[in-house]
Amino acid sequence: MTNTPFPMSAPESQSNPAFEAAKSDVQRKTLEQRGQMDELMRLRHSCAHILATAVLRIWPDALLDIGPPTEEGFYYDFELSHRFTPEDFPKIEEEMRKVTKENQVFEKSIKTREEARAYFESKGQKFKVERLGDIPEGEAISFFQNGEFVDLCAGPHVMRTGNVKPGGIKLLKVASAYFRGNEKNPQLQRIYGTAFRNKEELDQWVTLQEEAKKRDHRKIGAEMGLFAFDSEYVGPGLALWLPKGGVLVEELEKLAKETEFQAGYVRVRTPHLAKEKMYTTSGHLPYYAESMFPPMEMLEEEERKMRDRLQERRADLIQLWDGMSHATSANPAGLTVEQLQHDIAKIEAEITFLGGRYYLKAMNCPHHHRIFAAEPRSYRDLPLRMAEYGTCYRYEQSGELFGLMRVRAMNMNDAHLYCTAEQFADEFRAVNDMYLKYFKIFGLDRYQMRFSTHDPARLGQKFVNEPELWRQTEDMVRNVLIESGINYVEVPNEAAFYGPKIDVQVWSAIGREFTIATNQVDFAVPKRFGLTYRDRDNTDKTPLCIHRAPLGTHERFIGFLIEHYAGNFPLWLAPEQVRILTLGDEEPLVTYAKSILQELRSQFVRVEGDFGTNPIKAKIADAEKARVHTMLVIGGRDLEAGAVSVRLHSKGPQGAKPRAEVVADIVASIRERRP
């Protein structure tokens, strides 16, 4: 590999507020960073204190955790035997308004660590005592007090509680959150609220939220008949694509197949399950087993007992082996290392012979690796770009399921690019260009790439011990990102164990953030499968593998698109592209309308006709509700002129145009995938 010089300085990450907020609990902001909190954030931060003040007045034994501002507003976490419900909100809000009217000063003070600890211990505020430990030695321990309420807090705040306008505050919901976000810690009750400078701005925001709710993909999906869930017969998290949603799936797949064909990909097809050995070899078992559906057991009773005995024996031998890894002498059982290895291999062969366990695949890579292994490979075959719309199954925890965005069966726009180290940068750049192409087609301007890198201190533990490959691939990835001017942040220590990765985050129109695509470098798993190609020098080498899924999964991507477009898809994607509406059902009008329908359909336009007796107003209302992209209204005037009257969904009538012109325009718009 040629060692091109790379910029040494870390790129300036273009920060995103949502992302920063999400990290805030993990990475402490410096005092300086906090000082830069803007006016609205300061206001919300103070509101969190006012909320805690009010809660303590009503429930004096509430234990406090933290109360930061967020992009949406603020929250405060409490531990309390009373369960908060929305019915408590008016009472709490009333008390908060009182606090603002008391116009208390937010007073800052500095305490020593011992004073602070003594103070919170005297109050029994155990979470606060723990939080004290987060503050690095040498950093000032500051407190803010308003009225009777004292909190460990770096600030900053507004000057007085009176700066918060009572009409600008609203409590939103009560939820739960683990202390420090760790599920092993106690669960606290979190009260979410929001605050604005005044009532008008708050009302505006509330209206916006109501609008956003209408864009929820679950709601629009049901309205438009795109998909359904049947948790009773099919199962939770298993989406059924209805005919209209099936159109979206087909169109996306067509787009991806065309794009990938032009980029030199080949397509493969693999089964939805594989034997246990696949996942012990790939390394996904046992670490990933919790996310996989439980295995299908194919053994008879007796065989299963035998397999269990063999597995026990194997575990014992492996334990012996581990115990003697540093010793040259024989173990207590009197076996040498060679004997042990031999015995283990023999048992594994017997277990494999028994077979018996199949797993639904949670990822496509192992199958693709076996396709790579199915034929001898030469360096001349590389790069080999193997694509598949593979269906994967992941047993997501029940609480994680969320409409189409989080499901248990998913179709991935997957591909694995096998290449040499020399080819890596070009391949990676091409993948990157593909992302940008898609962003353009879908008019995505709000996105961010998360570039996850390794921590050199944890090589051999969390990350495979290939320091040179890590360095090279990370440098190349970083370089491509900088060159392309893409909006990205670098996240240290979050790479996969087998290589650095990029996740593409997007924000749907209603502000939900999703990881839609992923792009991972893998220089470990091909080795585990013993994949090699014959190089120029006649030696066998292990290929690098790039795992990429620019459209992520159909499920999540379409869920995202529904919210992105609010169901108003561009013509090429629209499930029903054109509907022809006649004024009445009389001849020769209907014959004329049918001939237009036939012409469009012969050009593969998804067109329907509404030739019944309903009044035209009613037909239009139906079509608008169904979000039909283009309506062609046909009356006597159009028939005489050989014209059609065009109406576009949510854009209204566009006037009468010659039939041939309209047909040609529709066909061209679809072919060009106009936005």
Place this chain on the structure above:
RNA sequence: GCCGGUGUAGCUCAGUGGCAGAGCAGCUGUUUCGUAAACAGCAGGUCGUCGGUUCGAACCCGACCACCGGCUCCA
């Protein structure tokens, strides 16, 4: 998985211990019309499931299931 909430017709919802309801959608008629809803009739439900309390349960209690809001995890 954890915490909290919810579950009544295809959809949106009313019904808080005494006969299961409305609007929209659907079906059948009538209506023949120029850009967001013509009229009438009909049909539609084991009130999430199972158990308990009660003379009597959609309603009260319990368990389970599913969904919703979060946490954790993630494409």
